[in-house]
Amino acid sequence: MSNLPVTERDLFVVGTGIAGMSAAVYAANRGLSVSQAGSTGEIVFSSGLFDVMAVHPVEEKKLWDNPWEAMAAVSADMPNHPYARVTRDDVEKAYGELFDFLSKFGLHYRMEKEANCKVLTPIGTEKTTWAVPATMWAGVEAFKKNAPALLIDFKGLREFSAKQVATTIGDKWSNLKTMRLDFPDSASMKPILTGIMAQAMELKETREKLYALIKPHLDGVEAVGVPAILGIYTADEILEEMEKELGVKVFELPTLPASVPGMRLKSLFEGRISTLGVDLKLQHKVFSITPLDDGRYEVTFGVQAPTEKVVAKGVVLATGRFLGGGLFADRHHIVETVMGLPVSQPADREEWHRTDLLDPRGHKVSSAGVEVDSSFQPVDENGNVVHERVYTVGSLLAHQDWMRMKCGTGIAVASSLRAVEAFVAQQ
Amino acid sequence: MQTQVLIIGAGATGTGIFRDLALRGVECMLIEQRDVNAGASGGNHGLLHSGARYVSTDPHSANECKVEGDIIKEFAPHCIENTGGLFVAVKGDDDEYIKQFPINCEKAGVPCREVSPEEALELEPNLNPDVIAAYEVEDASIDPFKLSLENVADAEAHGGVYKRYMKLLGFNKEGGKITGARVVNTRTGEESVIEAEQVVNATGAWAANVAEMAGAKIGMTYAKGSLLVTLSRLNHRVINRLRPPGDGDILVPGGTVSVLGTTSVRVHDLDNVAPSIDEINRNIDQGAQMVPALDTCRYVRAYAGVRPLVQLGEASSDRAASRGYALIGHEEENLENFITITGGKLTTYRLMAERCADLVCNRLKVDAPCLTRGTVLPDYVQTEWAEPSILTKREWMRRHNSEDYLLCECEIVPKSAVDTILDSFGEGEKPGIQAVGLRSRVGKGSCQGAFCGARIAAHMYDRGLFDGNEGVESMRDFLSKRWKGQRPILWDAQFNQAELKEALYFGLLNLEMD
Missing domain, CATH: 3.50.50.60 (FAD/NAD(P)-binding domain)
Known part of the structure; x- marks a missing residue:
């Protein structure tokens, strides 16, 4: 181990989800040298929708139209919630820097700054969120005003039924019609998956065939919806072309993971973050993080075994929860996997999950996680910082239920920004 | 009517x-x-008893099991996997019980054959190497x-x-x-x-x-028994613990899984029966003494059933009750x-x-003799899709027709099978996703119903079987019912899977909101 090649960096980011990627962007934007390691495939599970805050209190299922008012209410009611440690400015600044990065490479987001919006889900329910990919915006607006629209699905695409969406949303979008098409050249696709369709949509030939199939059905239609398949790399350009060709607004609806909007984020981050100077090692696992006498940290990482070593002045842990691998549950306890940090958790497994899946309070284990101070450094049960200049960000943080509160990406980006800024200030 | x-x-x-x-x-x-x-009937081991389990406490029942087991094997072979069974004792188990076992079997007319610990380990490599006594019996597994x-x-x-x-x-x-x-x-x-x-x-x-x-x-009194299902099959034969009945003392194989059970807990409420975490822990801790892999293997779900015990006299405990x-x-x-x-x-x-x-x-005043003893039970029901992963994905790909596709990938259940099940319902019966789950492996695999539930809902909307938000209600019902069996086994990989399911259904699909 001692003869591994050593690189010196300002910051080491562990994790390649939204939190890790945005932390790397913020650090690089501030002139820090950054190494980053993690698996590939975290971000692909993202729906592509960026939340700030929508539901609070969870047990009352109270839905907020204004995300900032919701955030203020949570901060006041739950002093340990990660949002209680950041400001609205932090969230806006964090999203702003992130959107700048994404739009530089052609991926645009749309939102109303002061309001949440509603996106139809693939099962016809309404998801309240804040910012959506530009390819989804026309759907948000058409739904709001019950515009005459045509929702298209494709034969053999198993988890997206236009009829299901339209039947379930019912009277709230009574002017939504549906149609099923054979996707061009889909006979050879088995199974038919949105990712494969999106790859095909990058070809002009496929798109022209699809336009020809849709054109005869546009009488009285103001907008055409499809599951998210409008390309992986040039979605915004495809949208523009399609709207021009069809002469109506076009929108995508989100689909089940792994979905195309997630693939777009993955492809963009993984392909472009190096332009900021970030040294990204995909499919690399971190094996150890050891404090050195000079206050820095030695990080070893590699694919199967440690093959590289970085000595960094600070470490950001953006390793996610259980699915991401940041937390691990055995039959009795929950542990943090990289540094063995203290994890705030219910006393025993009996209390992890409620007996009713749909219990309005949510499950206690959803709020388990790492406790932090105001600069997102992990603390022990007495509130003392465990390691100086180690920061935990994103869903790994305790006292939040991102799934039910609809605050996942907001916490991810805001905590990452605060961690990076705290690190810069401590230098 | x-x-x-x-x-x-x-x-x-x-x-x-x-x-x-x-x-x-x-x-x-x-x-x-x-x-x-x-x-x-749906919440038990799926064990066709040789009778050996009861030879010490209830020789009459033991003999009934032997006789009836033989009859069922004759007339319903397609419902049975004739695995055979073992009774095994490990270091520390009661010598007297072990000694009396073959004598009691003999008295009850239940066949058993002593096998050496070495042979037992050869027959069942996952047994605890500390096995000290073993008997082979005529247990089988049955699909109830x-x-x-x-x-x-x-x-x-x-x-x-x-x-x-x-x-x-x-x-x-x-x-x-x-x-x-x-x-x-x-x-x-x-x-x-x-x-x-x-x-x-x-x-x-x-x-x-x-x-x-x-x-x-x-x-009547009611004894709840909880069981759990492994992701992979651990044993060829039914493995019983050679000691008085207790928690986690029977491991029944079937298809590609093994089923460990069972506890016995007195309950009063019949409508909210679910396996508890404490029962699951007891089953695993006890079962692992017999088959150590039970401590580390992955489980896909747990379930519970309530045994009705009729009070015909005084019984010292529910397990000892007739x-x-x-x-x-x-x-x-x-x-x-x-x-x-x-x-x-x-x-x-x-x-x-x-x-x-x-x-x-x-x-x-009808004079007609019973015919079930000798009349073969025909194989009417297409329950191919109800048995654990009978097909591999590759086999399915090879034999399926081009218009068909899989709605459940964990357990290989194609659209055509779901359609066959849906077609079996009459007008006005309004099957939900749960009814498909009962008749197939849908929702029983490692994804815990996360993806197949959504796909079957979409398919049922396409077929016009759901109106308005009935499909959303049906998904809630399906996931909630599956949850009862998942909650007690959520650690390690199954925990991660549950988190994915929640992220999908709550984070994205807002299923928890009204």
């Missing part, structure tokens, strides 16, 4: 009586509040769902009428005679009265409640056409059905 004999309850016993009477040419109707095997579905199908082929989703509201009586059963279709809300000459109460754990509606009293059945004619309560049959074991269901049908025929 009218019938000669009304049977209430479509568990193993009720479906067995249904077939028995239909084969004798008696007009009969079977009604069920939920669906086939909704109670203990296929068995009951086949019994229903054969009865229907002989003129019987089966109606599911029929909840009993009460009885109309004139003097000591039940003149009608008031029922409601839980799917449509439609109420009706069924008139019958004889009424059979085969409602298992609910027998006392139904008897009370008829004005009769039965003293596993025999109770056939009650209610003559002493001045009821002339009401019969209760409850208790017993899956292995002796046919015998229970025969005795009950004998009483029914006696009262109807």
Whole structure:
């Protein structure tokens, strides 16, 4: 181990989800040298929708139209919630820097700054969120005003039924019609998956065939919806072309993971973050993080075994929860996997999950996680910082239920920004 | 509606009586509040007992198991995997019990063969190397769902009428005679009265409640047993612990999985039965003494059933209470056409059905002998998709036609199979996703229903089976029911899978919001 090649960096980011990627962007934007390691495939599970805050209190299922008012209410009611440690400015600044990065490479987001919006889900329910990919915006607006629209699905695409969406949303979008098409050249696709369709949509030939199939059905239609398949790399350009060709607004609806909007984020981050100077090692696992006498940290990482070593002045842990691998549950306890940090958790497994899946309070284990101070450094049960200049960000943080509160990406980006800024200030 | 004999309850016993009477040419109707095997018949090990489990406590039941087990193996081989079984003791187990075991087997007429610890380990490599004694017995595993579905199908082929989703509201009586059963279709809300000459109460754990509606009293206690299913099969044969019955002492293989059980916990509420985390921990801690891999393997779900125990006398404990059945004619309560049959074991269901049908025929003055002993149970039901992963994905890809595709990838259930299941429902029966889950492996694999649930909902909307947000309600129902069996086994990979499911259904699909 001692003869591994050593690189010196300002910051080491562990994790390649939204939190890790945005932390790397913020650090690089501030002139820090950054190494980053993690698996590939975290971000692909993202729906592509960026939340700030929508539901609070969870047990009352109270839905907020204004995300900032919701955030203020949570901060006041739950002093340990990660949002209680950041400001609205932090969230806006964090999203702003992130959107700048994404739009530089052609991926645009749309939102109303002061309001949440509603996106139809693939099962016809309404998801309240804040910012959506530009390819989804026309759907948000058409739904709001019950515009005459045509929702298209494709034969053999198993988890997206236009009829299901339209039947379930019912009277709230009574002017939504549906149609099923054979996707061009889909006979050879088995199974038919949105990712494969999106790859095909990058070809002009496929798109022209699809336009020809849709054109005869546009009488009285103001907008055409499809599951998210409008390309992986040039979605915004495809949208523009399609709207021009069809002469109506076009929108995508989100689909089940792994979905195309997630693939777009993955492809963009993984392909472009190096332009900021970030040294990204995909499919690399971190094996150890050891404090050195000079206050820095030695990080070893590699694919199967440690093959590289970085000595960094600070470490950001953006390793996610259980699915991401940041937390691990055995039959009795929950542990943090990289540094063995203290994890705030219910006393025993009996209390992890409620007996009713749909219990309005949510499950206690959803709020388990790492406790932090105001600069997102992990603390022990007495509130003392465990390691100086180690920061935990994103869903790994305790006292939040991102799934039910609809605050996942907001916490991810805001905590990452605060961690990076705290690190810069401590230098 | 009218019938000669009304049977209430479509568990193993009720479906067995249904077939028995239909084969004798008696007009009969079977009604069920939920669906086939909704109670203990669907919440057990799926073990066709050799009888050896009972030789020490109840030699009479042990012998009944031996005799009936042989009969079922003859007439329903397609419902059975004739695995054979082992009884094993490990270091620390009671020497006296071990010594008496072959003697008790002999007395009860239950065959057993001593095998050396070395041979036992060769037969079952996952056994604890500290095994000190082992006996081979004639246990087998049986698919209780296929068995009951086949019994229903054969009865229907002989003129019987089966109606599911029929909840009993009460009885109309004139003097000591039940003149009608008031029922409601839980799917449509439609109420009706069924008139019958004889009424059979085969409602298992609910027998006392139904008897009370008829004005009769039965003293019953209820013992919940919890079991858990491994992701991969760990044993070839049924493995039993060679000691008095206790937690986690039987591991039954079936298809690609093994089932570990079972606990025995006294319960009072029959409608909220779920395996608890404490029971699951006890099963694993005890089971791992027999098969150490049980401590580290991945589990896909847990489930629980309630054994009805009829108080016919004083019993020192629920485990020691007779596993025999109770056939009650209610003559002493001045009821002339009401019969209760409850208790017993899956292995002796046919015998229970025969005795009950004998009483029914006696009262109807019908002279027709029981035919179930020798009549082969035909293989009617396409339950290929109900058995654990019978196909590999590759095999399916090879044989499927190009228009078909998989709706459940964990357990290889194609659209065509789901359509066959949906087509089997009549007008107005309104099956939900849960009904597909009961008749197939859908939702039983490692994704815990996360993806297949959504796909089947989409498919059912496409087929016009759901209106408005019925599909959303059906998804909630399906996921909530599956959750009961998942909550107790959420650690390691299954925990991560549950988190993905929650992120999907709550984070994205907002299923928790009204």
